[in-house]
Amino acid sequence: MSIQPKTVREQVTNQLRDDLLSGRFEAGSMLREIELASRFGVSRGPVRDAFIQLSHEGYLAYYANRGVMVRQPPNPEDRKFITSLRVEIETHVVTRGAASVDPGELKLVEVSLDRLKAACDTGKATHIALRDVEFHEAILVACGGEDMLGAWRQLCSRMLLTYTRHDNYAQTYREHFEIFTPLADGDPKATVAAIKANIR
Amino acid sequence: MSIQPKTVREQVTNQLRDDLLSGRFEAGSMLREIELASRFGVSRGPVRDAFIQLSHEGYLAYYANRGVMVRQPPNPEDRKFITSLRVEIETHVVTRGAASVDPGELKLVEVSLDRLKAACDTGKATHIALRDVEFHEAILVACGGEDMLGAWRQLCSRMLLTYTRHDNYAQTYREHFEIFTPLADGDPKATVAAIKANIR
DNA sequence: CATCTGTTAATTGTTAACATCGTACAGCGT
DNA sequence: ACGCTGTACGATGTTAACAATTAACAGATG
Incomplete structure (x- = not known):
């Protein structure tokens, strides 16, 4: 009954979201496309898509040409x-x-x-x-x-x-x-x- | 003083958002990456990014492997x-x-x-x-x-x-x-x- | 006649190469 | 010592080719 994500982008996004939620990444640190791409064994494309998506979901902050930063929890x-x-x-x-x-x-x-x-x-x-x-x-x-x-x-x-x-x-x-x-x-x-x- | 978007993705996203707001696309219709990419004179990548972004902003609905649809206004x-x-x-x-x-x-x-x-x-x-x-x-x-x-x-x-x-x-x-x-x-x-x- | 299946065309998903941008730092001049 | 500048490096931005998926349809099959 488990709904398995079909696309790589979804898998990367979900995995990243879980990591973010479980505090694997320090708040305020920058995430690098290449590093995560190689960790997941995929290319930078889907990781990039995930960054955009998670930025819009509020987990990450996007800085053009500089990458994404893990956001701080709200006060x-x-x-x-x-x-x-x-x-x-x-x-x-x-x-x-x-x-x-x-x-x-x-x-x-x-x-x-x-x-x-x-x-x-x-x-x-x-x-x-x-x-x-x-x-x-x-x-x-x-x-x-x-x-x-x-x-x-x-x-x-x-x-x-x-x-x-x-x-x-x-x-x-x-x-x-x-x-x-x-x-x-x-x-x-x-x-x-x-x-x-x-x-x- | 005008803040010109630097990246192609931003330009495409903004232009698309404006088009959406001015009713250029019919609600419920599907948008194709290739068509818009050629209209803007860019590749599919940035258009794709814009689709993800605008989906998260609520303008478009994303269907995996099938594309994006222009959303209906709320009741x-x-x-x-x-x-x-x-x-x-x-x-x-x-x-x-x-x-x-x-x-x-x-x-x-x-x-x-x-x-x-x-x-x-x-x-x-x-x-x-x-x-x-x-x-x-x-x-x-x-x-x-x-x-x-x-x-x-x-x-x-x-x-x-x-x-x-x-x-x-x-x-x-x-x-x-x-x-x-x-x-x-x-x-x-x-x-x-x-x-x-x-x-x- | 209805349904199922295999093919096909069109579209999205993914990748890797190349282009561009931003930062750090060494070297120079003052 | 201080500040400026250019250069090199590492990262993101963009592109085009290739792979995978979808939906439509023709033809076989019951």
């Missing part, structure tokens, strides 16, 4: 604000779309939840953070929020860089399970309430 | 919501940073305002919409809101596609002038108030 004040915007977007989309979720889309949400559970069992904070985001993203897609996805991802990328909330993995899973249940029942109000309890 | 309900988020971001950034604006940055805001005025004089709605956005962007940069820029741009790109508010060009300029004045005085509260009166 606490901005982080708080970003979180509130994120909640607003999810609330908006879920409120509008939770009552008419396609069964197929819902199934994908369930798959995401299962993966999150698996990640919680392993106890690796990095993986949990990723699965967490993927679960919320699946919800947005299920509720027909594709139009909001770009802006939402921007905000999430800035947050993930400071993700440190997973001290109790069992609870992390439970919170998300409690988002899924009302969504499966087509209850927007309860879903939104669960989301607001989860994101903080 | 009125989403548009309204997007507007409110945009106001929130600008309010947040200006509130925090308007009191300590660097003189150099402020000068750039003024330049943007002058350009907006020039666009208003020409009466071309497309140009006005672009300059409008650039003015607001300059304010965000001046107030130290680089961290929010990505998310903000995402939202703006979705709005611009339905920009039709310019029936009175003189007033458009005046509204922005009344944003600039309190900003130059370092008055966050009044600046925010003027912004809220302008964005709707």
Whole structure:
């Protein structure tokens, strides 16, 4: 059931994003196309594409003719604000779309939840953070929020860089399970309430 | 004083964005790398980069191995919501940073305002919409809101596609002038108030 | 007649070579 | 010693050729 990325660009982008999230690269350091290209065993092209993409997702800062730099996490004040915007977007989309979720889309949400559970069992904070985001993203897609996805991802990328909330993995899973249940029942109000309890 | 883009990619991206905004391409139609590359007299590489970038800015939808499609403008309900988020971001950034604006940055805001005025004089709605956005962007940069820029741009790109508010060009300029004045005085509260009166 | 399959043309994905830009640094002049 | 300048190096920017994928279609097959 795993959705394997087809193109090299996607693979490089995903791998790089994971590395960024797990703190493999120091914030403020420059990334070199050649070095990463040889590490992944590909040419500079896809790495370049990934740089552009990740710059737009907010992980990297692009400097013409000089390369990309790993961005610093947002300060606490901005982080708080970003979180509130994120909640607003999810609330908006879920409120509008939770009552008419396609069964197929819902199934994908369930798959995401299962993966999150698996990640919680392993106890690796990095993986949990990723699965967490993927679960919320699946919800947005299920509720027909594709139009909001770009802006939402921007905000999430800035947050993930400071993700440190997973001290109790069992609870992390439970919170998300409690988002899924009302969504499966087509209850927007309860879903939104669960989301607001989860994101903080 | 005009900031000429140095790289071909930037030029192609900007030109394409302008074309998209002025409705040169029909919503839902596919864009081909070769066709645009030959139109701009460059190779496919930079066009490809521009496609990735504009996809992330929200103008295009990317389909692997099949190309990019011109996106539809958001529905009125989403548009309204997007507007409110945009106001929130600008309010947040200006509130925090308007009191300590660097003189150099402020000068750039003024330049943007002058350009907006020039666009208003020409009466071309497309140009006005672009300059409008650039003015607001300059304010965000001046107030130290680089961290929010990505998310903000995402939202703006979705709005611009339905920009039709310019029936009175003189007033458009005046509204922005009344944003600039309190900003130059370092008055966050009044600046925010003027912004809220302008964005709707 | 509907469906499946193999071919084909068109388009995107990837690569490696070449062009250009920016930085560091040695050498010169003051 | 200080500052300027030119040069060399390493990096990104761009290009064109080649590979892989997709969608459409003709023809075979049930």
